[in-house]
Amino acid sequence: MIRILLADDETMIRAGVRAILAADPDLEVVAEAGDGRQAIELALAHRPDVALVDIRMPRLDGLAATAEIRRVAPDTAVIVLTTFSEDEYIAGALAGGASGFLLKAGDPRELLAGVHAVAAGAAYLSPRVAHRVISQLSGDRLARAAVARDRAAALSPRERQVLALVGEGLSNAEIASRLHVVEGTVKAYVSAILTRLQVRNRVQAAIVAHEAGLTGTS
Structure with a gap:
């Protein structure tokens, strides 16, 4: 069961x-x-x-709340x-450590x-948001690619392999199955990769993987 906290200042939303x-029996709203601040x-x-x-909430907005939730939990x-x-x-959500960005108007x-x-x-990321992120990355592509390759070069061969799979959107369990290791090992690799790349979340790591050409889809 996936336990969920729902934070939005509009009761009807x-x-x-x-x-x-x-509608999904594997999901449960627990709070x-x-x-x-309440979030x-x-x-x-x-x-x-x-x-x-949500982003726009009283007392503390969603971007600040996201960063604090990621820090304390x-x-x-x-x-x-x-x-x-x-x-x-x-940009603010991803910089604050969000793993996803969805639009209320989406499917x-x-x-x-x-x-x-x-x-x-x-x-x-919702498709519309993913398109905006990709569009932003298209500017100054060569310079970004050079920086990303330098950053990826500091990783071990195994870490680069894991980073490439993160860039392809695979979960820890899927990476573990692909590499024939236990999921805990993948979690350790991902944590080390985030630290060495100095990024806060998997989205930012995936961007580095794409820009460095590790995914084959850059």
Whole structure:
């Protein structure tokens, strides 16, 4: 069972999201917050697997709440679920450690897929958001690629192999199956990769993998 914290200041939005999640028997909403500070408190109290966090909330906005939840409850993956798709919000969410970014106007199936993906240790961006991220990366591509290759070169061959699979969007369990190792070993590799690349989450690591040409899709 994937345990979920739902944080949004609009009661009707929370009810709608909760109804979508209830359609999946493997998902359970264990707590609901109406503002950013309450979201942090409930993340500490319940230690959910996934927190769905809106951006614009009272007392503390969702971007600040995301960063704090990731700091105080690092085992809780955060998906920012919002109406707003401006570049600065996407960048702020990913910089704060979010593993996913979904739009409220998106297909409900994206929400279910995103929750399962981040709970499994992968990252998930709605297609519209992924397109914006890729578009941003297209500028100054050669310079970015050179920097990314230098950063990836500092990793061991095995770490680069794991990074490439992260870049392909595989979860820890899927990487473990592909490499014929236990999932705990993959978690250790991913943690080391994030530290050595000086990135905060799998999305940022995946970007490095793409820019460095490790995925074969750059």
